[in-house]
Amino acid sequence: MASTPWTYWPFRIVVTVATVLLIDQPVYAGQFLSGTFSALHTHRENATAAGIAVLVAAITAIPIRWPGRGPLWPMLASIGLFALIGGQIALGFLRLLTIHIPLGVTIIVLAVLLSVWAWRPHPPRPEPTVTQPERQEAVR
Amino acid sequence: MTGFDRRTLLKLAVATGVGAGIGIPLMSGVGGSSSTGTVLRSQLPLPEPFTQPLTIPPVLTPVRTEADADHYELVQRAATVEILPGVPTRIWGYNGIFPGPTIVSRSGRTTVVRHRNTLPVPVVAHLHGGHTPGSSDGYPTDLILPPGSSQPMTMPGMPGMVDPRAVVTVGERTYTYPLRQPAATLWYHDHRMGFTGASVWRGLAGFHLVHGDEEDALPLPRGDRDLPLLIADRAFASDGSLRYPSVDASLRETAGVTATYSGGVLGDVILVNGTPWPVAEVPAVRHRLRLLNASNARRYRLALDPPPPGGGGLVQIGSDGGLLAGPRSHDAIEIAPAERFDVIVDFGRYAPGQEVTLVNQFGAGSTTVVLRFRITRRETDDTRVPATLPTVPPLDPAKAAVTRTMLFSDHGGSMGWQINGRPYSPGYANANPRLGTVEVWRLISDFHHPIHLHLVHFQVLSRGLSGPGEYDGGWKDTLDLRPAEEAAVIARFDDYAGRFVFHCHNLEHEDMAMMANFETR
Numbered sequence: 001m002a003s004t005p006w007t008y009w010p011f012r013i014v015v016t017v018a019t020v021l022l023i024d025q026p027v028y029a030g031q032f033l034s035g036t037f038s039a040l041h042t043h044r045e046n047a048t049a050a051g052i053a054v055l056v057a058a059i060t061a062i063p064i065r066w067p068g069r070g071p072l073w074p075m076l077a078s079i080g081l082f083a084l085i086g087g088q089i090a091l092g093f094l095r096l097l098t099i100h101i102p103l104g105v106t107i108i109v110l111a112v113l114l115s116v117w118a119w120r121p122h123p124p125r126p127e128p129t130v131t132q133p134e135r136q137e138a139v140r
Numbered sequence: 141m142t143g144f145d146r147r148t149l150l151k152l153a154v155a156t157g158v159g160a161g162i163g164i165p166l167m168s169g170v171g172g173s174s175s176t177g178t179v180l181r182s183q184l185p186l187p188e189p190f191t192q193p194l195t196i197p198p199v200l201t202p203v204r205t206e207a208d209a210d211h212y213e214l215v216q217r218a219a220t221v222e223i224l225p226g227v228p229t230r231i232w233g234y235n236g237i238f239p240g241p242t243i244v245s246r247s248g249r250t251t252v253v254r255h256r257n258t259l260p261v262p263v264v265a266h267l268h269g270g271h272t273p274g275s276s277d278g279y280p281t282d283l284i285l286p287p288g289s290s291q292p293m294t295m296p297g298m299p300g301m302v303d304p305r306a307v308v309t310v311g312e313r314t315y316t317y318p319l320r321q322p323a324a325t326l327w328y329h330d331h332r333m334g335f336t337g338a339s340v341w342r343g344l345a346g347f348h349l350v351h352g353d354e355e356d357a358l359p360l361p362r363g364d365r366d367l368p369l370l371i372a373d374r375a376f377a378s379d380g381s382l383r384y385p386s387v388d389a390s391l392r393e394t395a396g397v398t399a400t401y402s403g404g405v406l407g408d409v410i411l412v413n414g415t416p417w418p419v420a421e422v423p424a425v426r427h428r429l430r431l432l433n434a435s436n437a438r439r440y441r442l443a444l445d446p447p448p449p450g451g452g453g454l455v456q457i458g459s460d461g462g463l464l465a466g467p468r469s470h471d472a473i474e475i476a477p478a479e480r481f482d483v484i485v486d487f488g489r490y491a492p493g494q495e496v497t498l499v500n501q502f503g504a505g506s507t508t509v510v511l512r513f514r515i516t517r518r519e520t521d522d523t524r525v526p527a528t529l530p531t532v533p534p535l536d537p538a539k540a541a542v543t544r545t546m547l548f549s550d551h552g553g554s555m556g557w558q559i560n561g562r563p564y565s566p567g568y569a570n571a572n573p574r575l576g577t578v579e580v581w582r583l584i585s586d587f588h589h590p591i592h593l594h595l596v597h598f599q600v601l602s603r604g605l606s607g608p609g610e611y612d613g614g615w616k617d618t619l620d621l622r623p624a625e626e627a628a629v630i631a632r633f634d635d636y637a638g639r640f641v642f643h644c645h646n647l648e649h650e651d652m653a654m655m656a657n658f659e660t661r
Contacts, residue, residue, distance in 0.1 A: 035584050097172065
């Protein structure tokens with residue numbers, strides 16, 4: 001099997017970092033609820049870091065499409081995830097925990113799915129040349 | 141039907157199932173809970189609200205007035221009273237009434253109260269909000285045993301547990317309150333280890349007001365325009381008795397309530413000064429309402445319905461420990477168990493003949509209303525709300541000698557409400573503050589926990605990552621700590637060396653071990 005092209009690597013690394021930061025969020029929340037006050041502050045700071053990481057992930061998803069000719073949706077998914085994190089931060093400040101906690105779980109599930117997809121093998125797309133039969137099909 | 145249709149149908153069914161499986165629990169509980177507890181329903185038909193008049197508890201007359209102190213006597217006894225119309229109810233009351241008689245003291249003048257216990261159980265009287273030496277603070281094991289009792293070797297409910305420091309008396313006990321503190325709305329209630337919830341539920345609670353020169357100089361409403369309002373929820377059994385889910389009906393051996401109600405007991409009848417949903421006729425002038433939440437576990441969000449034109453109908457002038465630095469207008473006030481809010485309501489903003497209801501926006505069904513005012517006529521009103529009230533000097537966290545963390549959380553079981561992972565034990569002090577020093581305490585909760593510190597009044601520095609809340613102004617002795625919340629409070633520990641408790645004032649939590657000691661030196 002052909003190896004995954006370089007265009008996936010920036011996204012693989014950044015989305016993994018973002019996912020780890022996101023999984024750290026319930027870790028800090030749990031510590032806060034166990035009485036460690038400073039963990040609430042860390043929970044807020046880490047939320048900002050995770051949001052930035054997801055935004056960077058969206059940027060690193062661009063080469064997957066251009067020049068990689070891979071899918072565009074990872075970039076759109078990262079932007080969507082960033083929007084959810086923005087809402088999540090607002091809900092946290094409003095102490096609307098009945099939504100904050102399930103949305104947090106949802107965000108982590110989506111981030112994990114995105115990471116798993118990033119690390120799956122992505123064989124390089126063949127060059128789009130006119131000599132290829134399917135291309136000829138397409139232009140006819 | 142084609143395979144494609146079947147697949148689509150299957151996908152649709154799965155999507156609907158997943159959506160409902162997540163959406164229904166999510167949306168049904170999205171509002172959270174305004175109180176931690178379980179509603180105990182009355183087994184009698186409930187009376188029509190606003191049919192019985194509001195009463196004000198009688199002011200207790202001193203038995204003796206000396207140069208330096210006023211002496212009072214109270215008898216704790218069982219009595220049969222009529223709370224629901226036509227239904228006799230057995231209560232425990234100070235002088236046989238609920239609420240007990242109001243004691244009115246002067247700031248800085250010693251009040252001495254001799255309590256006689258004629259009840260079938262031991263009692264402890266605590267002056268809530270009093271800056272009181274430990275010997276008169278009503279420590280939970282400083283029991284007044286029923287007359288004729290012999291001294292017990294172990295603590296009731298705690299086989300084998302002995303508090304060697306307990307000062308137990310038989311039949312009576314004299315409490316001395318120096319009251320070196322500002323004018324404030326205080327209250328007194330039972331505080332016996334393991335059985336406070338049941339005893340207060342039966343009626344052992346009353347007002348203790350402190351008046352002072354500084355406050356008297358202000359043009360605030362007084363006399364019959366100064367209304368102490370003790371708000372408490374209760375449930376009634378089919379025989380008319382007060383229904384309460386004690387594990388031990390004798391209230392002598394096993395502490396606490398049955399598992400269903402271990403989060404807290406919420407009643408379905410709202411009593412104001414012992415009357416269900418009363419109505420009060422008031423002239424269209426300013427009144428001072430001294431709101432006290434004497435409920436075991438219920439939190440209220442009190443508002444005027446209709447609000448006066450322009451809103452801000454509840455003008456808060458005082459908190460637990462006395463007057464605020466300046467008045468604060470609220471459309472609603474969130475009040476947790478044991479908290480007090482002194483508010484001025486100007487009924488002159490309403491028309492004579494109008495009816496104004498004090499509603500509970502946290503309530504459901506019968507608990508959504510509390511009290512109704514019927515505006516009678518215009519009268520001259522020489523009162524006003526001063527723009528500034530006596531100063532409340534802010535305590536400086538930079539000068540705090542120590543910062544402590546107290547975690548209030550559930551560990552399950554009958555002793556499961558704990559502080560820093562320990563159930564209450566008279567022999568263990570979580571803190572040893574030095575007299576004259578200022579300390580910051582970080583209080584952290586899992587559920588709703590109204591946190592009460594004896595001896596001191598504190599100021600709220602912050603809630604979570606923000607400043608104090610809307611209802612945190614002034615000197616507090618009880619903090620409405622909400623689920624998964626941290627709040628920092630600052631207090632000066634002063635004057636009296638000794639052992640004091642701090643605890644959750646959800647009385648079921650308190651009885652089931654959410655209490656601890658601090659010992660001042």
